[in-house]
Amino acid sequence: MAIEFPTYNGVEVASLPPPGYEVDFDNRKQQKWLEHILIFCFMAPIALMALLQRFYTKIFLSKGLQIDDFFMLLGWLTAILTQVLMLTSISKRLFCSHSFEMPLADYESYALYSYVTAPIYMMCNGFTKLSLLLFYLQISPQTWFRRAVWVSIAVVSLSSLIIVCFMYFGCSPPQKAFRLKTEGHCVNAGIFYIATAVSNIVTDVILFVLPIPMVYALRMPRIQKFGAMMVFGIGSITIGTSVVRLALLPVVLKSPDPSWDGCPADVWTFVEANLFIICGSMPTLRKFFKHLMPRLMGSSGQSSGYRNPASPGPSNTLQSGGNVISRLRHKRKSYAQFASDGEENELQDFRGGDTTKKQRSVTVTTADQSQVPGDNHSDEGAILQTKSFTLQYN
Structure with missing residues (x-):
């Protein structure tokens, strides 16, 4: 049996507009599109400079590139790809537009962009966390610390893999996620997405707390200990962005207009994706500036x-x-x-x-x-x- 969708003024749509709303298919309203562009134009170059600084320091001032740098590069590539795909969708008036103000074909295009972009963003999350954890393995030989890091690596790897697979194969058949007339069914992802958002916050906290005992036990002046802890503390900014996204998530999951109501959360996705790269490249900043300005750094x-x-x-x-x-x-x-x-x-x-x-x-x-x-x-x-x-x- 074919799946039927409503029509509005002779145009097939995914859902009907609320009473009294004047639909304009040719000039759809959008919200927060400028915020997405400004954040990308401001933060993406900073993230790129942070990554280049990391590579320069590792190649010319340290022992060369290692596996953690490879994962950070993958994280940067997936972060850029996520933002480019979302900006492309915004330019086509898909993201940040009302679902009921799109013809069904356009709404399916929006659904396809979401289907492709969301797992890529989760890969960015996983790659950058794995990069930081692999870096942790290089800073201390302590048995308890290395065991804790390896357990964290296993947790991040498995959770990221499960989430990505769920996003790609949560519907049967998979194209049901973006071809709305295809017969099949999709799993109700609401509770699962909330659980994964909470797990992301927990792993962010672990990444912040894990090196603190090791840094505190170092035999170095207090000011240097404080500086080292500040490096890891700045990385904890992503905890705040994860909490904000978690607070916005229930509204999106219950919304009949996800392309519009999900837009504020998408803004924080841009912020968080760039912070992953910036914060992940901070451990090499001291050596870089010490090389660049030796008299200032001492x-x-x-x-x-x-x-x-x-x-x-x-x-x-x-x-x-x-x-x-x-x-x-x-x-x-x-x-x-x-x-x-x-x-x-x-x-x-x-x-x-x-x-x-x-x-x-x-x-x-x-x-x-x-x-x-x-x-x-x-x-x-x-x-x-x-x-x-x-x-x-x-």
Whole structure:
């Protein structure tokens, strides 16, 4: 039996307009279309610059690109694709227009854009979260931390895969989702979408909370701990956007006019998609600006809590040696400070032939800033000093 749809002024439509509403099929009303364009024009370039900064830092200032960068690239591509598809639909007066003010063929085009775009956006969500979690694996060898990260990776991967598959195959046959006259049925997705929105918020909170104990336990000045926590804290902005979208979701799911009522939530989709990339690229910002503006950011020795190398006395060597000894004493009991660019610690194990005591040779190399005539701030006047000593312990 063929599925029938109502007609209005001789035009077949998905639904009838409310009484008293004057329908204009040729000049449909739209809301918040300008907001979508402005957010894309403002935030998309920032997201691109953040991504390029991340790649530059990884390639030229670090160990090169790794798997977390690959997932962030996939996240950026899906974020751009999501926004381009939605803007294309807006330009055709589909998104952000009244459902009852579209001919049925146009409404089916709107449904097709929704069918394609929503899963791509969920892929963006999953790729960027996986990128951040894979980055977490590189910052601490602690067993509990790595196990928690791997569990989070499994949760994000499975939930993203389930949601994407549900969006593509929630109707039987799948084309029923955008070909309204096709016979078949679709699962009522309301409760499922609410549950997935809540799970997204939970995983966002996990991503924010997970590194805090590890950062707090680092042996570094409080100001650096605060700065590191701020990097992860800024990433938690996406929690707020997820909450806003969750608050708007029930209205959309119950609406007989989803193309219109879903428009405010779509605005936050644009914001969130770009924030995924911007926040996900922030961990490399300090190294990037330290390379770009070394005097403003300070030397690595200063940022690591060492005294000014230009100051007299052997404090550099003693403090460096103290850090190494502390690492030997507390190995596996506390977190080691992140390696600094201006210091090099080499540990070499050896055992004497007949001695009953264990020995470890420690070489500490520090940079002593000698004053260069004519340039009190020159980094080229640094003199490397190497101190070697042997630790004996039972």
